[in-house]
Amino acid sequence: MHALIQAIILGILTGGVYALMASGQTLIFGIMKVVNLAQGAFVVLAAYLTYTLFVQFGVDPFASVLITTPLMFLVGMGLQWALLRPLHSDDVAQLSLLVTFALELGVEGILSFTYSTTLTNIQPSYANFSWTVFGFQVSLVRFFAFVLSLVVLAVLYLVLKRTKFGRAVRATVQNPMSAQLLGVNAQRVSALGFGLGAATAASAGSVFGMLNAFNPGSHYDLISRLLTVVVLGGLGSIGGSVVAALVMGVASSVVSAEASPIWSDFTFFIVLLLVLLLRPRGLFGARTRGAL
């Protein structure tokens, strides 16, 4: 029982970080109908930026979020402008897969060249610290990573619900044509949306680098997890992706601790298959897709 509760705690905390990564992924899909295969590479890129800021300049990895997030926001906007905007709207769904895949490989190549392929991790003095709460261990980094995820997701929620830009985004998600007829600049919304997606990857990347050892190839595992989280949650639904990330985190952790690590990811895929059979749009796809 002790191991089970410990595994659930771990799963929730880890799931929070995946929720952050996946929220950007699903936002981009919601706005642009683009499956951004480079989201995992953005996370790894941000992890390396955080690593450099920490090792070269002594910037605390949590504090570096204040640098990496706006930076990746601009990078995301720039990439959308340079690579996705020119795609013809009829083919955008297919072509964007190729473009973002190329982007993913490009980021990996640059990182391999710059940092080499050996595993790295970000090791601040508190990296291994944990609190004992009722006999259970709560890692400081995981806890604050979870808190950071909640804060970023809350900011994202407020931006989408309370700002003019947010209204434009939601309008674009619900009906791009009507939104444009009402004066929403779809290109601008897309660029800002892609930027926001990259920004969430940046904040997740900073903590990802403290939780796991990573190398430029780490994005392959990440993107497969992110895609399953996004599909389980319902493509385009941020709330759905948060719930799905937590389900994935807890399922993987509990199965790994209580049954076998070999089955841990597989269990999640079984859940995914069942959900898709029963609700093909994912957990929250039908109900909240239009509302983000």
Next chain:
Amino acid sequence: MHLHQRRGLSRARLWGVGVLAASALALSGCAAASGTPSASNSAPLKIGISLSLTGDFSSSGKAAQRGYQLWADVANKSGGVLGRKVELDIVDDASSPDQVVTNYTNLITQTKVDIVFGPFSSLLTVPASRVASRYGYSFIEPAGGGPSVFDQKLNNLFFVQPAESTRGGDVFANYILSLPADQRPKTAAYAKLDDPFSAPIADSIQKRFEAAGIKTVYNQTYPSETADMTPIVAGIAAAKPDVVVGGTQEGDAFAQIKAMIQLKFNPKWLYEANGSNSPGDFPAAVSSANTEGVFGSIDWYADSTVSGSAKFISDYIAKFGGDANQIDPTSAEAYSAGMLLQEVATKTGKVDNATIIKTLHSGSWPTLVGTLSWDATGKPKGEYLLVQWVNGKLQTVYPAKTAQTSPVAPKPNWAG
């Protein structure tokens, strides 16, 4: 010990045909078919090697290259091998088993090198050693120690490490079972990376422990994409084992240990197949205060007391820079391949392939990775060094004859 087994992309690399070498060999009357020139000539001794200089294996491939080059430099400074200047012909295989076959075939039949040394990894050593065997070449190889290499039962192959790779942890079992029965662990946990070079090391220890009555309370294999080891370590902690054996590569070993620290789980003995044996990377990955008492096994490291190691280190730093703890054991293993050739030449006065094969099959041979001898399949008959972090340094603790200090048990608590 260096047991990475990864795959890289293939990219052919062209190299010049050794016209001059062929002429030189022809002039000296060598037997082109067997590629074994007579020992009496003064032409350069050409040694052909295929290494993974690009692609995923490149960091280990380049480490091997540095070891080979350093040995050639040192040998040439002291007059070469039997008066013949050593010339290395190193070509890139980009980690491809197909390319490595092409490379060795070309080195032997086109470039007509006198001798070949091995590539990096078992994946490449298996096809490469077959080529060498077909042409009657000896195959001294520093980095292919998996079972598939010895299953070929090749007579020309000599693996330049103390034991086959999957038996790297046997020295830990030897140490534990050397303890008086009442001081041994009663229960054991095994966490194994699903990889042909990681899990078998722990399997081998587990077999020995179970035969000696040490009860297995946790035994799980995890896939290579497992990034977060914390749930696994939570499972291990719940089983309360006395000893934890990690059948690991580097990254997962670091992750296991970080998870143990975070979960405040401190076993009495902790052995990791890889990762904890890296004096350069391990303290940085888990913080140096947390290294204390962790066991590993290795064939060569910077503080190794084996004869010749200090000179190797100073020569290495003079040529390549850096510090001793950053020297990859692969460099020492490749250097040792050269040492073996030199020793055979000194002992027999000859440096042809038939003599090398015949000579290395008898006697024992001092190298940087210990004194080596082999069975008929090229499998070394020795054991690795058991190393442990004691007083902030990686030190040999077993077998007793090479130990720098006594093993520390139970393991001190994590510093946090």
